[in-house]
Amino acid sequence: MNANFFFDRAVKSLDRFQYDKALKYFRKAVEYEPDNPVNHCNVAGILSEMGDYKGSNEVLQHILHKVDSSMTECHFYMANNYANMGLFEEAEHALVTYLEEDSAGQFLDEAQELMELLHYELNRPTKVNRIKSREGMVEHERARELLEEGKFAQAVKLLEEIVKDRPDFLAARNNLALAYYYTGRFNKAKQTIEEVLEQEPGNLHGLCNLAIFFQHEGNHEQSHRLVDMLSVTVPFHQEHLFKLATTMGILGKHDSAYSHFRRLLKDEEYNSDPSLYHYTAVAACNSGYYEAAASYWRQSKKLDPGSVIPDFYLAQLQQRKKTGMKVMKVSYHYHLPFEEQFKRWEQEGEMMTEEAKRNPLIRSSFFWALRHGDPHIKLQVIRTLELIADDEVRHALQSFLQEPDEDATLKDAARLVLQQLESKKNRIQDSQADIKTKEVLPDWHPDWQKVVDTAFENMDKRSDLFWKRELETLWSGFLSRLYPDIPNIRNTSGWAAALEYITAKMRGRAYTYEEVASRYGISSSTVRRYARKIDQVFENKDQSDDNFCPFTENI
Known part of the structure; x- marks a missing residue:
């Protein structure tokens, strides 16, 4: 007679629902093999079936402390015993220990069910720092x-x-x-x-x-x-x-x-x-x-x-x-084609919404199109990424510049957007350091708006909505650097033409003073003069208050 002999007898007794005999035989198996944790677990299991939850837990604790501390499933068994005893705090502690120490995850589904029961009984969720079996x-x-x-x-x-x-x-x-x-x-x-x-x-x-x-x-x-x-x-x-x-x-x-x-x-x-x-x-x-x-x-x-x-x-x-088109091929992406999305934004007179910027489908499709789209799609994406302007955009554009086979014109556009993002970042830092450089004005006068409206009416028809917003931002930044000493704005066309010229230059579009002046009905020297004034104000942004001299003439 050995441990296996008594184990077989115990199993046969269990088949006949003779729990007392099964418990006696399992205990005999423990006597023959006291270092085998499975025998002890069988004893604990029978005690639990018989309703002796306290005795079952004493056996399980003996296993962990004296026989085999790696038998982490004992914590799960103990959690069930505690729950059956109505000791829900102790059950929660044992269950959390099981989840955080057990690497096999044999009872993960059952543990989830027990966790839901404890949530209901304790009226709070169970806090688990990590689930070892699901590490990673x-x-x-x-x-x-x-x-x-x-x-x-x-x-x-x-x-x-x-x-x-x-x-x-x-x-x-x-x-x-x-x-x-x-x-x-x-x-x-x-x-x-x-x-x-x-x-x-x-x-x-x-x-x-x-x-x-x-x-x-x-x-x-x-x-x-x-x-x-x-x-x-x-x-x-x-x-x-x-x-x-x-x-x-x-x-x-x-x-x-x-x-x-x-x-x-x-x-x-x-x-x-x-x-x-x-x-x-x-x-x-x-x-x-x-x-x-x-x-x-x-x-x-x-x-x-x-x-x-x-x-x-x-x-x-x-x-x-x-x-009568015979073949129609469409993309699997669950969003509108890029051209259609851009068209709708322009028709609605809006830039990309904050919700759209955060939309994972739109974001991931932009980055995908930057890699795999047609050249005109890539150009639209590059311009649009400036509106998202986060670290992922910077990384994507920098990686794009490292691609040896990409078109040089597209790379120039990407460099320009990166420059704009860096410039915007610097402007934010400047505004925090010096109140005079804040691009937020307390009031917006009709004369200032008239300059923007004039520019929008006369701008090159190829200029899209995003470029117009850049022009408006440039104008606001210029005025904010002069505030509160902003003189009267009288030559509306001159300022509007200068703003278009500088915005086009920032975007990499080659305009001459004469080309811009002809659209606004003014001389090229006027465009040059006002463009130079805008440049001078932005060049002076790093000067101290004492050295900063706003215009004193009526403009």
Whole structure:
């Protein structure tokens, strides 16, 4: 007779619901193998089944203190016993200890249920500093959010730390590859994906990302090989199915993407998402199934009635019918095309709203278009990024300047925006140091506004809304530097022409004094004189109050 003999007897007794006998046999097994923590756990389990929660916890504490302190699941068992005894504070303490010390996570789902019970009983949420079995998961989720918000540089930094601490965390490594890709570090992205596939050759996310990377670098042989493999892949998990569907769409295999998106729509967890109906509609449209596409966009409209996106594409389908267009190709991005979005902002007479600046879809699509859009799209994006003006924008533009194959004109535009951002940053610092340089005036006189209105009426028709706002900002900054000693403004056309000339110069557009003067009906020397006055005021911004001399003449 040994421990195994009594263990078998105990199990047979349990099958017959003979708990007293089972407890006796498990205790005999402990006598034969006192250093085996499993035997002790069996005793604790039987005691708990018999309602002796206190006795069960005494055995569990003995295991942790005397037998094997690595048996962290004992804390979970103790939490359940305490809860059954109505000792909810003690149950919470044991549960938190389990979550923070257990690396296997065998009872994570059950722990979540117990946590909800404790929340109800204690009338407060349970505070858990970290979940050891999900170490890196919280950080990874934050990194994913950063990627979705277009904050790729921050995402890279966080994901690099996660991968360093957990080299086998393949999801983090896949997302790190994407973050490298979005920031233009293509070789690093490819190398990271290869590291994923070395550990797990069949990793679907890695294979999908690699196929996109091959297409980007024009490696058609490798790209076709992977596409052939992915085309016959039928994922079981919905997350894998979504990844494959989007990848096939990006690779131009719209029929395959359409099939996968339709499968996703049959899942109740996904079929209430308006963006998924948009993706399905795009795949249908790009495959030539226009009636089906219209149906999916109408469903997207029902789920997201406030969105203008479905209406825009439905109108495009109607236009296709009228014009007899045979093929209509659209983007999978769940937002309006760039040209349409810019047009609407201008028609509404507004700049990009704060909400739009924070919108992760818009931000990430801007950064994507900066890398992969057509030249005219890239130019529009570069100008628009000046309105967002945060550290991610600076990093994106600086990375853009390092691309050897980018057009020189686009790089000049990017440099100009970076200069504007730096200038704006300096102006903010100046305003904090010297009240005279504050670009906020207590009153705005009609004569000052008349200069702006005159400029808007006469400006080059190629000047967009963003340029007009820059001119208005320049005028406000000029006046604020003179305040409170601002003289009368009389030559409205002269000031307006000078403002247009300087704004164009700041934007890299080559105007002559004569060209600007002709639009305003004044002499070129007048434009030059007023432009020089504006320049002089801004050049003097670093002088002290004692050395600063505002104009004394009537202007």
